[in-house]
Amino acid sequence: MEHYYQPEIECASQEQILAWQNERLVKQVRHVWDNVPYYRKKMEEKGVAPGDVQSVADLHKLPFLTKDDLRDAYPYGLLAAPMRDCVRIQSTSGTTGRRVVAFYTQHDLDLWEDCCARAIVAAGGTADDVCHVSYGYGLFTGGPGLNGGSHRVGCLTIPMSSGNTDRQLQFMVDLGATILCCTPSYAAYLAESIQERGLRDQIKLKAGIFGAEAWSEEMRQDIQNKLGIKAYDIYGLTETSGPGVSFECSAQTGMHVNEDHFIAEIIDPDTGEVLPEGSKGELVFSSITKEAFPLLRYRTRDICVLTREKCSCGRTHVKMCKPMGRSDDMLIVKGVNVFPSQIETVLLEQGYPANYQIIVDRVNNSDTLEVMVEMTPEIFSDSLGRVSEMEKGLVAALKAMLGIYARVRLVAPKSITRSEGKAVRVIDKRKI
Amino acid sequence: MIIQQISVFLENRAGQLLDVTRVLAENEIDMQAINIAETADYGIARLIVATPQRAMRILQEKGFILRLTPVVEATVPDRPGGLNELLSAVAEAGIDIEYMYSAFQGQRNGLAYMVFRVGDAERLEDVLKNIS
Numbered sequence: 001m002e003h004y005y006q007p008e009i010e011c012a013s014q015e016q017i018l019a020w021q022n023e024r025l026v027k028q029v030r031h032v033w034d035n036v037p038y039y040r041k042k043m044e045e046k047g048v049a050p051g052d053v054q055s056v057a058d059l060h061k062l063p064f065l066t067k068d069d070l071r072d073a074y075p076y077g078l079l080a081a082p083m084r085d086c087v088r089i090q091s092t093s094g095t096t097g098r099r100v101v102a103f104y105t106q107h108d109l110d111l112w113e114d115c116c117a118r119a120i121v122a123a124g125g126t127a128d129d130v131c132h133v134s135y136g137y138g139l140f141t142g143g144p145g146l147n148g149g150s151h152r153v154g155c156l157t158i159p160m161s162s163g164n165t166d167r168q169l170q171f172m173v174d175l176g177a178t179i180l181c182c183t184p185s186y187a188a189y190l191a192e193s194i195q196e197r198g199l200r201d202q203i204k205l206k207a208g209i210f211g212a213e214a215w216s217e218e219m220r221q222d223i224q225n226k227l228g229i230k231a232y233d234i235y236g237l238t239e240t241s242g243p244g245v246s247f248e249c250s251a252q253t254g255m256h257v258n259e260d261h262f263i264a265e266i267i268d269p270d271t272g273e274v275l276p277e278g279s280k281g282e283l284v285f286s287s288i289t290k291e292a293f294p295l296l297r298y299r300t301r302d303i304c305v306l307t308r309e310k311c312s313c314g315r316t317h318v319k320m321c322k323p324m325g326r327s328d329d330m331l332i333v334k335g336v337n338v339f340p341s342q343i344e345t346v347l348l349e350q351g352y353p354a355n356y357q358i359i360v361d362r363v364n365n366s367d368t369l370e371v372m373v374e375m376t377p378e379i380f381s382d383s384l385g386r387v388s389e390m391e392k393g394l395v396a397a398l399k400a401m402l403g404i405y406a407r408v409r410l411v412a413p414k415s416i417t418r419s420e421g422k423a424v425r426v427i428d429k430r431k432i
Numbered sequence: 433m434i435i436q437q438i439s440v441f442l443e444n445r446a447g448q449l450l451d452v453t454r455v456l457a458e459n460e461i462d463m464q465a466i467n468i469a470e471t472a473d474y475g476i477a478r479l480i481v482a483t484p485q486r487a488m489r490i491l492q493e494k495g496f497i498l499r500l501t502p503v504v505e506a507t508v509p510d511r512p513g514g515l516n517e518l519l520s521a522v523a524e525a526g527i528d529i530e531y532m533y534s535a536f537q538g539q540r541n542g543l544a545y546m547v548f549r550v551g552d553a554e555r556l557e558d559v560l561k562n563i564s
Contacts, residue, residue, distance in 0.1 A: 375441050375474075375497050382439040382501040382549075383530070384469050384476060391473070410474050412443040413495055 002250060002313050005121040005153065006114065009260050010315045014308070017259050017316065022055040024288035025263065029053045029062070032294060035080040038073050039065070039296065056263060059286060060274050065298045070239065071098040081105050081292040091139040092238040093337045093403065102141075102238045103292035109148065111289055115236075115244030115258045116149025122249045122256075122313070123207040123232045125179050127154030130204075132172055134182035134190075135212065135335070137161040141242025142212050142335065146181040149244065155179065162186065162335075165193055173202045180208040183335040184215035184223065184231075188365035191226035205229045211236070211243055212335040213367075214323060214432050220252075233322060239298050240285050246320055251312045254319035261289045264318060265297070266306050269327035280305050282327050283320065301328040331426065333360055334367045336404050340425050343371055343406075346397045350390075352379065357416045361429040369406040371398065374413050433505050434553050436484040441497035442468070442475040452477060455494050461487045465535035465547055480505075480535055480547060504548045504556045505535065514544065518563065525559045527552070 004010045012020075030050045033040050042063040043049065052061055070078065079086070081103070088104040104112070125131065131150040135142025143161055150157040158175060160168055162182070168190065171177070180187060187210050194200055205227055211234035223231045235255050236243035245262055246255035257264045265274050266281040275281045283304045287294045302323035311319060331338045344354045355374035360367065373394065381387055391408050398406045416424075442448040449468070456463060456479075465480035481487045484500065491498055508514045522529065527550055535545040550556045 375443075377492075377497055377499070380439075380441050380497045380499050382437075382476065382478070382499045384471060387474070387476070388471060410441075410443070411445075412441065412448070412497065415443060415445070 003121050003124065003126070004315070005118040010118060010256070010317065012260075012316060014316055018056065020260050021263055021288060024260075025056055025059065025286065026050075026053060028286075028288045028294055028296065031291075032080055032296060036078055038069070038077045039063075042069075059263060059265065059297070062286075062297050064272065064284070065295050067100065067239075067301075070100045074098045075101045078293060078295065079103055080294055086292050089139075090141045090144065090238055090242060092141070093339065093342065093401075100238055102241065104241070105291045108241065108290050108292050111261060112145060112241040112244060113148030113152050115241070115247075115261065116145045117152035118149075118258065119209055119232070119234050119244055119247030120146070120149050120153050120155065120179065120181075122247055122315075123179065123209050123230070125150075125153050125155055125207070129153070129155040129178045130158065130176055131155035131179045131181065132158045132160060132168075132175075132177035132205075134160045134162055134168060134180065134186055135243075140336075141236065141238050142181075142183075145236070145242040145244055146209065150179075150181075165190070169193060169197065169199060172205075173199060176204045178204055178206050180205050180227075180229070182208075182210065183212050184210040184219055185213065185334070185362065185365055185367055187223050187227070187231070188219065191223055192365060195226060200228075203227065207232065209234050209247070213332040216432050219432070235320070235323070237300060239293075239295055239300075240287055241290065245285065249311065249313035249315055253311075254307065254321050256311070256313075256315045256317040256319055257306075259317045262287055264306055264320065266304065267299075269299075269301075269303075277306055277308055280324070283323070301326045301330060303327060329426065331358075331360060331428065333369045334404050336402065338369065338402055338404075342401050343398065346394070346401050347373060350394055350397055352376070352394070355413075355416060357424065358426045359429065360426070362431075367430070369402075369404065370409060371406050372409045372411050372416060374416060375410045376413075434502050434557060435480065435505050435547075437501045437503045437547065437549075438479045438481065438484055438487060438491070439499045439501055440477040440479065440491065442477055444472070444474050448475075449477060452479075452491070452496065455491060455496075456481070456487070459487075459490050461490070465533065465545075467531075467533035467547075469531070478533070478547075501549065502553050504550065504553050504560070506546050506548060506560050508544045508546050510542050510544045515546070518546070518560075521559060521563050522548075522556065525555070527556055527559065 033050045046063045048061045085105045086103045133146045137143030208231045233248040236245040246257040248255045263286040265284040269282040283300045283302045286296045303325045305321045357372040359370045462482040467478045469476045530549040532548045
């Protein structure tokens, strides 16, 4: 028996969905043209005016937006609504030192939380459920998104945020949590902890909604077996509000994009050409209902396939597969975006040369990040205390930039492998 | 006597120290003292050699990360109480010792040698002169 949060939308005919998209896109282009000089300039440079966009068929005429644009426009350059109407920001890491700031009006928050509610109901959530949210709360969108969605469904919401496993398990058991929302690697970690502590038969979980990082089918099976739950995928980015842009249904064969709010395209990452349904390429989203921070044709850098095959769940919105990789060098470590260029920026600021190597691994189901930095004659000191201080300073600076702890290892020159003269910057040992 | 100590950065990887001693051996550099300070992640090897300038040049060419530091070499009577008397004088003079280690010069003259790293090397030198 399938459940829907907004059945009249989630199961609308494809003609109806297209009609919504056509109407909303035209309005949104006008809204952005009138309020966002940064994007208007891009449109003018491409020779496009609002009148040129009459329907979704004209979407390809509009210029793309990338993380670089968000960096250049930081902080208010892409704001489309008056400040007095904005009630929230959320933020994620950007390349180099600049963060991405997304703005929300109350209306935007309502829509975002509706999308998350759809995900929770698709996973079987009702007002009788207890929803344990272990995504990070604060600037990160995971916690706030699923928290809001859980409220809308009427679940008892436990705003755990991340960390403090003892407390997580205590509440999970004592309050009888039935739905778990967190990153897949944290779910795997909790599953192990539950087994180690012999808590398996005290856990009442029935479903989990996991996202913010890539995870494989093998990992899904592992989590489902260990926790005795059905594990659902969820996808989103801060630039498109947060999680809930798309979500998995009972078929567990891909995530339905909320097409009444987002128009999805697949493009060739090198040429920008829009590719036909079923092609593998870079996922691009246009936000057609957001007011404060509506990005048009935002390039996610995620590689994916879209399909409109009929889904057994009854939902009619287009499905995207799990992202298969990225068209840039961004990593996701512990659910957090990490760009090698950010690490480079910190090293240079701290007086180290940009000779480094990043090693990402997964130990006990938890991501680890290690930065190998070449010691130089200038930095080296005879004093152990001095070298330790510098190392600690680097760890702190990296934490401030990335938001997560990175282990720093000082190495001798030539320890960092070079292939054909070009240094290998990132070694990802995880098998996701 | 103030002498030059060579500090060498050692990554925490097997064979690092061997790389250093191999270079010294190949170039017939005579070592008089060695001390290794370590943390969990890396170490610093401190060397006293007969020809520090030459050794620096050769090690640098081989890609080692180095630092030259002035330290004070002191003679200590090689009998019980020898070090205690010296350290008492140093403490009385209010000199802080950052680290110290023993050295050898192959002479059987009833003397041991200690290497001191202090904030003010000249001052320690004076204190030591006054003891002997």
